[in-house]
Amino acid sequence: MKLERLMSITYMLLNTEVVSASELAERFGVSQRTIYRDIEAICAAGIPVVSHQGANGGYGIMNEYKMDKSLLSSDDIASLITLLSSTTTVFQDERTHHTIERLKTVQRDTGRPPSLTLDLGSWRAYISHLRMLHAAINAGQLVRFRYVNAKGERQARTVEPVSLVLKFDAWYLYGYCRSRSDYRVFKLTRISELDVLPELFERHRDVHTEEVLSGRSSSQEQVEHAVIRFTGGSLARVLDEFYLDEKTFHADGSLTLTLFNAIDTDWLIEKLLGFGEEAVVLEPPSLRRRMKKKIENMLVRYEEV
Known part of the structure; x- marks a missing residue:
């Protein structure tokens, strides 16, 4: 409950110039002393809250920390929120959720319904693979799985995952395959027995994902x-x-x-x-x-x- 209140106070401060302690106390149904402690906790988290003195004083966040509302149009912000919201349904990324909340603080209400809707949750059949691979990429951990190649052969692969790519109507894993000593692309529908290993890795070299996904290969007819x-x-x-x-x-x-x-x-x-x-x-x-x-x-x- 306290965490939710701290987040709500932060977003409220981002969206307004100055808010008094009494107003915050009334808004969240707590004492002003509790609000003072909450403000200290927010400052300790690295968010620059400043105190304004006087009759119309209160708390606010440094303007340098806020996003300039003139940088993005309402449609731009709405599109970003839609895109990020669709990814959270798949990956349950808390950082992305916080980004969405910050974008909402600068979103202006146009009274129009959203012009864009995305449903990335339609890949629920292998959503667990997406989440496991996403976590492994962020943590820099090896993954191991069995993969069916174009010849119908089912083989064990150990891969250093680099990125997940949604191309046309399918998800792909792009990474360095230790079994082949080179970068490869793996279609998620052909992956089974996926395990995230505790071993960490460092990337060998940079390779553009688009180059591999283009389908151009000298080995193909x-x-x-x-x-x-x-x-x-x-x-x-x-x-x-x-x-x-x-x-x-x-x-x-x-x-x-x-x-x-x-x-x-x-x-x-x-x-x-x-x-x-x-x-x-x-x-x-x-x-x-x-x-x-x-x-x-x-x-x-x-x-x-």
Whole structure:
């Protein structure tokens, strides 16, 4: 209860110029002597509370410590609060919660509903992994888990975690894999048996996460471009799953999709097979042959039907 009162007093001081001890005492239902002790505790925590003398005196916080309200618009602050609030639903970070409260002290009431809403809690299926990895990153601790790679192999990995990355519709862990002696990206849906180890580590070198997540790797098969035709009945799925690629809409309702610098053709083939007869590969011939071979191998399993 005392901690909640101290936090409330701090935010109240941030949002006003001067507040008297009697006003604070009445607001929180305690004696003025208790307020004096609370102010001492706030000062001891490093927050610069100053005392103003006179008839209109009281307590306030140094202006240098406050955020200038002119630096951010109401919409800017609302967007920041929305974004930070969504992360607290996943990571339960107390520091982020305090940041939100400080932002609210400079937020002006516009009377409009929020223009932005984010729900990062939709990944509840592996939210425990997110929290464990986030804590390990902040503490600089090693993690160990089993991981299923692109070849379907399930292997043990020991990793120095660097950051968590939300890219498109999936979470990834970026870190230094001791099993491979290099930085790697791990998709959280493929991680199991996750453990945070007591051993601490120091980062080897800086590597940009975006470089790894770009998908550019010399070990993957490169295709200059791929052209796929989709029927009109599949438009919604195509727009959902290939929203960054070039599209050409046709009068009959169909769509032609062009993927430049297509990488990891195994993934693309598996994705296209999910569209069934609603998708047909037009180019390149090598991808058409691989699609045909894949379909023939599938048909062998149904010869007795």
